[in-house]
Amino acid sequence: MPDIIEAGDLKKTYGPTIAVDGICFTVRKGEIFGFLGPNGAGKTTTMKMITCVSPRTSGTLRVLGMDPETNPAEIKQRLGVVPQETNLDPDFTCFGNLFYYSRYFDIPKEAAAKRADELLEFVQLKEKRDVAVDKLSGGMKRRLILARALVNNPDLLILDEPTIGLDPQARHLIWEKLRSLQAQGNTIVMSTHYLDEAARLCDRLVIMDNGKILVEGTPEELVRQHAGHEIVEVETSDDVIACLVDLKIPFEKTGDMLQIVAPTDTAREVARTVLDRCRPGRMITRPATLEDVFLKLTGRGLRE
Numbered sequence: 126m127p128d129i130i131e132a133g134d135l136k137k138t139y140g141p142t143i144a145v146d147g148i149c150f151t152v153r154k155g156e157i158f159g160f161l162g163p164n165g166a167g168k169t170t171t172m173k174m175i176t177c178v179s180p181r182t183s184g185t186l187r188v189l190g191m192d193p194e195t196n197p198a199e200i201k202q203r204l205g206v207v208p209q210e211t212n213l214d215p216d217f218t219c220f221g222n223l224f225y226y227s228r229y230f231d232i233p234k235e236a237a238a239k240r241a242d243e244l245l246e247f248v249q250l251k252e253k254r255d256v257a258v259d260k261l262s263g264g265m266k267r268r269l270i271l272a273r274a275l276v277n278n279p280d281l282l283i284l285d286e287p288t289i290g291l292d293p294q295a296r297h298l299i300w301e302k303l304r305s306l307q308a309q310g311n312t313i314v315m316s317t318h319y320l321d322e323a324a325r326l327c328d329r330l331v332i333m334d335n336g337k338i339l340v341e342g343t344p345e346e347l348v349r350q351h352a353g354h355e356i357v358e359v360e361t362s363d364d365v366i367a368c369l370v371d372l373k374i375p376f377e378k379t380g381d382m383l384q385i386v387a388p389t390d391t392a393r394e395v396a397r398t399v400l401d402r403c404r405p406g407r408m409i410t411r412p413a414t415l416e417d418v419f420l421k422l423t424g425r426g427l428r429e
């Protein structure tokens with residue numbers, strides 16, 4: 126089966142800025158594929174090239190088997206897009222936002238109205254059908270944007286930070302909806318800064334930085350390959366640092382804690398040794414996460 130998206134040496138520059146620096150990736154049919162990376166990594170720019178909003182500078186890109194430069198209209202007909210910004214039409218109600226959006230897809234009025242009502246139900250906004258969008262909470266607006274992206278029954282959904290700024294309940298609802306769309310056969314590409322979200326939802330993901338893809342894989346693979354299995358964290362002090370150096374246990378300083386990466390089978394032993402010999406103020410042992418991978422690969426320094 127052909128891949129849904131294929132990018133080869135894809136590049137985008139804005140004047141002297143290299144936003145996307147020769148990336149290669151493929152998105153397979155039916156998967157949830159994630160783009161992770163610090164601010165300015167090039168995620169949105171990549172999504173804009175996929176959604177035919179911004180032309181590439183060089184390289185190859187095929188979306189649903191077509192080139193965004195030669196077949197943008199055909200691709201857009203089969204895409205659903207959730208942009209990073211909340212760009213609903215303030216002059217319309219929830220229903221109106223969905224109904225009038227259908228015009229871009231030449232959906233007959235009756236079918237469009239039916240679809241709008243179905244989608245309001247799908248994102249649990251039926252009671253808000255006739256409410257103006259400026260009366261909605263942030264979570265409701267994001268759900269309505271998701272519904273709008275589904276108006277044309279797309280094969281491929283592109284979501285740029287779909288749960289940005291939402292409370293845990295609203296995020297969980299969006300996750301549930303994305304999973305159910307995947308179960309219906311949709312392919313989903315999303316960016317997120319929430320690493321727990323990426324770990325839960327994405328079948329495969331890439332971590333980008335400075336326009337390049339640093340790593341690609343399933344969340345489990347990436348954790349196994351780049352973060353070890355268990356993390357022992359101890360409160361930092363000069364004595365503890367001296368003790369770890371003495372014990373020849375490698376560690377990394379992360380704020381007020383020291384991190385020791387340990388394989389699962391030796392983590393307990395390492396933790397016991399550190400506790401007995403170094404007597405740290407606080408110590409926790411926890412499984413390694415995607416966040417550990419992310420920080421290891423992209424560093425702890427602030428971006429932008």
Ligand code: ATP
Nearest residue numbers: 139142143144162163164165166167168169170171
């Ligand atoms: P964020 O997590 O903040 O959304 P991102 O990974 O989506 O970041 P992009 O928005 O793709 O990053 O930006 C990548 C780089 O390209 C940044 O250096 C950004 O300043 C630059 N850039 C993006 N859009 C433009 C533009 N229209 N004109 C000039 N530079 C741009």
